[in-house]
Amino acid sequence: xALFESLSTKLQDITAKMRGKSRxxxxxxxxxxxxxxxxxxxxxxxxxxxxxxxxxxxxxxxxQEVMESLTPGQQVVKIVHDSLVDILGGGDNSLHFQSSGFxxxxxxxxxxxxxxxTAAKLALHxxxxxxxxxxLVSVDTHRPAxxxxxxxxxxSIDVPCYINPQExxxxxxxxxxxxxxxxxxxxxxxxxxxxxxxxxxxxxxxxKEIAEVVRPxxxxxxxxxxxxxxxxxxxxxxxxxxxxDGFIMTKLDGDARGGAALSIYRxxxxxxxxxxxxxxxDALEAFHPDRMASRILGMGDVLSLIEKAGRxxxxxKAMQSINRLQNNQFTLDDMLEQFEQVQKMGSLKDILxxxxxxxNKQLANVNLDDRKLDYTKAIIRSMTAAExxxxxxxxxxxxxxxxxxxxxxxxxxxxxVKQYEESLKMMKSxxxxxxxxxxxxxRRTGGFPGFNFPS
Amino acid sequence: MALFDKFKQGxxxxxxxxxxxxxxxxxxxxxxxxxxLEELEIALIQADVGAACTDELMTALREKMRISKNRSTEFVxxxxxxxxxGILGEKEQLYxxxxxxxxxxxxxxxxxxxxxTAGKMALRFSREGKKVLMCAADTFRAAAIQQLEAWCERTNTxxxxxxxxxxxxxxxxxxxxxxxxxxxxxLIIDTAGRxxxxxxxxxxLGKIRxxxxxxxxxxxxxxxxxxxxxxxxxxxxxxxxxxxVSDVTGLVLTKLDGSAKGGVAVAVAYQSNVPILLAGLGxxxxxxxxxxxxxxxxxxxxxxxxxxxxKTD
Numbered sequence: 130x131a132l133f134e135s136l137s138t139k140l141q142d143i144t145a146k147m148r149g150k151s152r153x154x155x156x157x158x159x160x161x162x163x164x165x166x167x168x169x170x171x172x173x174x175x176x177x178x179x180x181x182x183x184x185x186x187x188x189x190x191x192x193q194e195v196m197e198s199l200t201p202g203q204q205v206v207k208i209v210h211d212s213l214v215d216i217l218g219g220g221d222n223s224l225h226f227q228s229s230g231f232x233x234x235x236x237x238x239x240x241x242x243x244x245x246x247t248a249a250k251l252a253l254h255x256x257x258x259x260x261x262x263x264x265l266v267s268v269d270t271h272r273p274a275x276x277x278x279x280x281x282x283x284x285s286i287d288v289p290c291y292i293n294p295q296e297x298x299x300x301x302x303x304x305x306x307x308x309x310x311x312x313x314x315x316x317x318x319x320x321x322x323x324x325x326x327x328x329x330x331x332x333x334x335x336x337k338e339i340a341e342v343v344r345p346x347x348x349x350x351x352x353x354x355x356x357x358x359x360x361x362x363x364x365x366x367x368x369x370x371x372x373x374d375g376f377i378m379t380k381l382d383g384d385a386r387g388g389a390a391l392s393i394y395r396x397x398x399x400x401x402x403x404x405x406x407x408x409x410x411d412a413l414e415a416f417h418p419d420r421m422a423s424r425i426l427g428m429g430d431v432l433s434l435i436e437k438a439g440r441x442x443x444x445x446k447a448m449q450s451i452n453r454l455q456n457n458q459f460t461l462d463d464m465l466e467q468f469e470q471v472q473k474m475g476s477l478k479d480i481l482x483x484x485x486x487x488x489n490k491q492l493a494n495v496n497l498d499d500r501k502l503d504y505t506k507a508i509i510r511s512m513t514a515a516e517x518x519x520x521x522x523x524x525x526x527x528x529x530x531x532x533x534x535x536x537x538x539x540x541x542x543x544x545x546v547k548q549y550e551e552s553l554k555m556m557k558s559x560x561x562x563x564x565x566x567x568x569x570x571x572r573r574t575g576g577f578p579g580f581n582f583p584s
Numbered sequence: 585m586a587l588f589d590k591f592k593q594g595x596x597x598x599x600x601x602x603x604x605x606x607x608x609x610x611x612x613x614x615x616x617x618x619x620x621l622e623e624l625e626i627a628l629i630q631a632d633v634g635a636a637c638t639d640e641l642m643t644a645l646r647e648k649m650r651i652s653k654n655r656s657t658e659f660v661x662x663x664x665x666x667x668x669x670g671i672l673g674e675k676e677q678l679y680x681x682x683x684x685x686x687x688x689x690x691x692x693x694x695x696x697x698x699x700x701t702a703g704k705m706a707l708r709f710s711r712e713g714k715k716v717l718m719c720a721a722d723t724f725r726a727a728a729i730q731q732l733e734a735w736c737e738r739t740n741t742x743x744x745x746x747x748x749x750x751x752x753x754x755x756x757x758x759x760x761x762x763x764x765x766x767x768x769x770x771l772i773i774d775t776a777g778r779x780x781x782x783x784x785x786x787x788x789l790g791k792i793r794x795x796x797x798x799x800x801x802x803x804x805x806x807x808x809x810x811x812x813x814x815x816x817x818x819x820x821x822x823x824x825x826x827x828x829v830s831d832v833t834g835l836v837l838t839k840l841d842g843s844a845k846g847g848v849a850v851a852v853a854y855q856s857n858v859p860i861l862l863a864g865l866g867x868x869x870x871x872x873x874x875x876x877x878x879x880x881x882x883x884x885x886x887x888x889x890x891x892x893x894x895k896t897d
Contacts, residue, residue: 167635173816176630240839241695241812246725273734278727281748285726325842353695357632357816359843380694383779385818408694408724499784 155191161205162187172386172425175361178395186212210422216391218418220400222375224347226261231310232317233343236377237336237367238351240324243379245275247351247405248321249282250413251377254403255317256288257411264315265290266306268299268339269323279321286410289313299323303339320345333370340371347374349402352389354380360389361396368397378416379405386425459556461517464549465509468502504537508545511535520546591879592886594865598846599884602631606661606885610893615655621646624664631847634817637854641667658894665885671850672877676859678806678834680714680770685763685803687771687796691789691830692810693822694777697838697864699728701810702774703735704864704872710739714769719759720745721752721792722776732774739869742766752776753791760799771803780825789830806833808861811852813840819848823856837875838864849880 162183169179189208226232234251238244245267252263265283267290269275276292283290291306303320310318320343325332340348350367352360367373378390381404390401401416453459509517511534516522523531523546532539592599605627609620616624621642628638644667649655680686688705690698702718709716718741722728729745736743744759756773763771775792778785796805809832811819826832835856840846840863849860860875 170629170635171817173632173818176626239814239842241697243695272731274727274730277730278725281726353812353815355693355812355815355818357814357819357843357845357848358630359632359814359845360816362844380779382782383693383818384781384821385816388816 158187158190158205161190165205165209168426169388169391172388173355173357173360173392174388174425175358175392175396177361178392181395182212182216182391206426210419210426213391213422213425214418216395216418217401217421219394220375220398222400222402222416224255224259224402225374226259226317227346230316232347233307233320233345234317234347234349235320235322235340235343235345236349236351237322237371237373238324239353239356239363240272242324242351242353242356243405244324244351245269245279245321246282246408246410247377247379247403247413248279248319249286249288249410250405251403252283252288252317252319253286253410254413255319256286261317262315263288263317263319264306264310264313265319265321266303266310267292267321268302268306269321270297270299270302271323271325275321275323282410289315299335300338300342303342307343318343336371348372349374350376352376352378352393354378354383354387354389355385356389361392364393364397364399368399373397373399375400375402377401377403377405378421381424382406382408382412387421388425390421391425459553461509461512461520461549464552465506465517468506472499472502504535504541505545507535508532508537508542520549587873587876588879588882590865590871590873591863591876591883594841594863594871595846595880595883597841597844598631599886601844602627602847602884603886603889605630607889607893610657610661615657616649616660617655621660624660628847630845632816632843632845632851633847634820634851634854637671637851640854641671656894658890661885661890661893665881665890668850668884669877669881672853672880673859675875675877676834676861677874678808678861680709681804682769685771685800686769687760687763687773687800687803687805689773689775689792689796689805689807689830690810690836691775691807691826691832692777693779693812694725696777696810696812696815698722698777698810699731699735699774701808701836701838701862701864701872702732702772703739704869705772705862706735706741707739707869708872709770710741715767716741716770716772717759717763717766717768718743719756719771719773721755721759721773723748723750723752723755724776728774728776752788753795756792756795757799760796760803764800780822780829786825786829793830807831808834808836809858810836810838811848813837813846813848813864814843815848816845817851819852820855823852823858827856827858832858834859834861836860836862836864836872841865841871846880846884 165186166179166183169182170176186209189212190205224234236244236248248265252265255261255263265279265288267276267279276294280290280292291302291309293302293305296302299322306320307318320339322336322339323332348371350364350373352364356363364376376393376399378387378401381387393399394401404414404416406412406414453463508531511531516527528539528542532542606624609623609627613620625638625642628641629635633641641664645660645663648663649660652659690702692698699722706716706718718732718736720729720732720743722732723746726748729748733743733745744755744762746755746758752775759771759773773792775789778789780786796803807830809823809826811822823832823835835852835858837849837852837860840849853860863873863875863880865871865873
């Protein structure tokens with residue numbers, strides 16, 4: 130799909146055409162601005178915002194640095210990226226808790242934007258990261274089983290929750306929820322409201338009536354990362370009618386570029402406070418303007434990958450593995466450990482997708498089967514402890530037994546053993562193993578020396 | 585209400601937006617010059633028609649203007665309307681084969697309205713006198729089954745479900761057996777929402793599909809992709825990815841009335857060969873209607889209003 134080629138590739142194409150010219154002309158800048166305009170529109174950034182932005186960026190690009198740079202394409206990308214970061218990072222994106230000790234957060238949004246799931250995620254986040262005692266209330270009297278959905282999610286994260294599916298009046302439920310939250314001495318109450326297909330008067334009236342009862346301190350609008358040009362209308366209407374304090378972007382684990390983030394900040398001047406990145410209840414993160422900018426421009430998400438690695442990989446275990454490597458003791462057990470660490474980070478495709486330059490088109494052709502890792506693990510687990518620490522023990526009959534035990538073929542067992550031996554060899558050649566391995570400079574390998582994806 | 589009127593009413597927002605823009609542009613000069621054409625291009629993009637599709641439309645329009653040397657408002661808007669109509673393709677309808685088990689599998693990303701659409705379809709088919717059976721294959725999202733239950737109660741449709749967290753393929757298996765035993769005409773399978781870039785979740789759809797093919801080889805199977813009209817250009821990628829993985833036979837565009845940006849229908853039609861079968865034009869079950877390209881285009885750019893604009897020049 131040529132349509133979704135990343136901006137940097139396109140700009141590089143333009144600059145490639147300029148080869149031989151001593152410097153960039155104004156026309157070149159104009160061409161590049163056109164590409165930027167299309168890229169932003171394809172990312173669903175609002176047209177008005179795109180127009181203003183390309184104008185601003187065009188001005189910035191006319192300075193000496195770009196015009197005389199040997200790599201003007203990259204310079205321009207950098208300027209665009211920095212401008213987006215500036216815009217996205219505006220405003221205060223922290224939550225404000227009341228000194229009174231009782232804070233009410235009210236969530237708004239269109240149908241299907243992910244309000245209920247986000248409510249639960251936010252509750253878990255507040256408990257885990259901020260040490261709060263959250264309380265959940267659903268006042269959605271419209272969608273069938275919406276309240277039950279929140280109750281089930283609340284139970285799964287062990288946060289108290291109030292629902293009353295029999296009650297038709299959302300205001301009554303809100304009042305009852307408030308009493309309950311205070312009675313249980315909770316310090317943050319999160320109110321999940323009903324969504325509508327569109328912002329209409331009836332809904333607004335209901336939402337205002339609820340707000341009068343619960344008196345929210347933080348009014349957050351949930352915005353689906355996939356939303357198109359409509360984003361600005363929705364954000365503006367809610368902001369004008371209700372007065373928002375910020376936004377939460379959801380479904381950022383999809384491949385939508387999420388240009389709406391840019392539009393809504395630009396048009397409302399209200400900050401984006403969180404990003405929801407997965408179906409699990411712990412998939413809520415602080416919002417990172419730089420990553421969002423890269424995403425809108427289709428430039429990969431290296432920072433998220435690094436952070437993910439940092440969070441999911443057990444530092445201690447990784448260090449142990451390295452130590453063992455250096456003492457020439459890297460066994461199949463260690464290899465198993467490494468596979469498990471990698472799997473914690475998510476599917477291989479997800480991981481690769483965060484590397485810049487890896488676009489969907491390339492990834493679609495790569496056949497990455499996450500089950501291969503599972504198979505490999507099964508094979509290692511079918512070995513005895515002695516076999517795992519000394520592969521030389523593995524004669525034909527043992528290999529056959531292992532193959533049967535793991536439900537794989539003998540060839541696959543052979544392949545694994547070979548791969549393991551090659552990894553050892555490679556580590557040796559990298560100077561990572563052996564008695565003097567750690568001599569000289571201290572080398573941090575990130576915990577994955579000689580790691581090969583099983584193929 | 586006639587189908588045409590429903591489209592007209594449902595698309596009010598998009599029409600108001602588009603016609604507002606168009607009449608502003610037209611009022612400037614009375615005919616279309618390069619500047620006006622650019623404005624028109626912008627209006628299309630703002631209606632979520634998408635950069636690529638807009639480009640194609642405008643190129644065709646410019647070409648026709650060049651050949652005919654006609655720059656009048658009437659000609660430009662009339663041509664644009666024809667071009668959009670051309671992109672939308674022939675009208676195709678959701679067809680249920682009589683005397684056979686028709687299996688409709690609802691797929692799509694999270695929050696597009698799969699369960700609601702399944703409920704509305706159940707009502708429609710049972711009104712047509714068909715024996716409908718529903719299958720709750722969304723075992724992942726909390727209370728998805730209860731939501732479907734509520735719809736089934738309203739529409740008096742029997743429902744096959746298991747507990748949350750069970751293998752959806754197992755529920756599908758059960759429902760096929762039940763449909764066969766009861767002699768159902770239609771089996772609607774409501775699957776869990778999944779983002780199209782998650783391989784393992786997309787593979788799950790393949791598994792469900794294999795079970796259907798194995799257990800009900802005689803059945804007529806259709807996979808309907810539910811797309812939220814509020815979504816932007818990602819809808820195009822969704823269509824492409826889902827089509828590749830699960831053999832989508834038709835599209836359902838929901839929430840068309842909710843957005844001033846119904847242009848996404850054109851963007852999707854432009855990039856994909858899968859026909860749009862149904863359109864959600866409102867909240868009630870009656871508002872889920874057969875997609876009619878003529879009614880759609882005429883609701884966006886109504887003939888009488890185009891005439892009016894042309895005359896005021």
